[in-house]
Amino acid sequence: MPIADRQRPAPGELVLDHVSHFVPDLDKAGALLEALGFAVTPVSAQVTQDGPAGTSNRCVMLNEGYLEFLTPTADTPNAQRMRKSMRRYRGVHLVCFGTPTAQEEHFRLQQHGFAPQPIVSLERQVEGGRKVRFSVVRAAPGRMPEGRIQYVEHLAPGAIWQPRHLRHRNGVLGLAAAYVVAADPARAAARWARFMGGLPRRDGRLVSLQTDRGRVLFGTRAQVQALLGAAPRSPGIAGYALACRDPGAFARRCRAAGLRVNRHLAVTLPPALGGAWRLVPLEKR
Known part of the structure; x- marks a missing residue:
């Protein structure tokens, strides 16, 4: 099965789809990621059914999921919320789960008291004139205080999971x-x-909490900081684990770039990105 087709879960499945860093400068974020061996997508502006979202992103597409680097570009309510989050701490503020049906997740969240906002139809144009389209389900503000926690249904995964965006030089999968x-x-x-x-x-x-692909781990600030080397105050999202072909080799690459790597192979990221990575082998995800 093509990698793009694998990003849409089968009925009844749930996957860890992506995480998002809120960053002040996409060019600086992209330059650092490329220096570390990632292929990074071009800048793309996001649009909802109500008009421009006021945000732009660049992404690192992976065989399983992806990493998003998002910046506010206007004075929309969405961009204002992003800036407020960035004033708390620099780093990861969004965790998104992949679902085969946004409508059913929306109904389930209503039944469980999360007061989800209306489903957002997001799209953005990528190189070649193709459009990426998503349906996004978000809980009401404050219901998930750790960050923007949401669901996505991919409607055109082939537009972004393109082979050229998957050719990373660091073994991250x-x-x-x-x-x-x-x-x-x-x-x-x-x-x-x-x-x-x-x-x-x-x-x-x-x-x-385990999903059909990926998991979410919870700890106190002291516990997470002991593992990752850095963590924001509670509530928050400290970082994430990257499944690597050779975690040690990528750790050496990060050290050579001047990044701090601890004994757990956790990388403290600079302010251009914020947060932390933990490098893990494929079999220990």
Whole structure:
């Protein structure tokens, strides 16, 4: 099956689709990512059914999921919310799950008290004149205080999962996990479990929610910082795990670029990106 077709889950499945850094400068973010061996998509402006979203992005497409780097470009309500989040901390503010049907997720979230906003029809034009189209479901502001937690239904995955965007020179293949900081990890995980339709479990000192592809891990700030080397104040999203062909080789590349890498192969990212990566082998996702 082509990689693009694998990004749309089968009926009844849920996957960790992407995470988003909110960044002040897409050019600086893109230059750093390219220096670390990633192929980065060109800048693309987002549009909703109501007009321009006031944001633009660049992405790192992976065999499993993707990484988004998003910046505010106007004074829309969406862009204003982004700037408010960026004043709290620089880094990852969005976790998105892939679903085969946005409409059903919207109904389920209504039933579970998350008061979802109306489904957003997002699109953006990419090189070659093709359009990427999504349906996005978001909880009401404040219902998920850790960040913008949402669902996406991909309507044209082939427009962005193009072979040239998957030719990374660092062996990174997939998005494996997201790390959430919470004052009460068990309580936060229980709320996310209702949002996701999952079952939280203990995973060492952390709490884990597994999807059909990827997982979400919850810990206190001290617990997550001990693992990743950096973490924002609660509530927040500290970073994520990247599944690598050779984590040690990519860690050496990051060190050579001047980034701090700890004994857990966690990379503290500079202000151009914010947050942290944990480099893991494919079999330990």
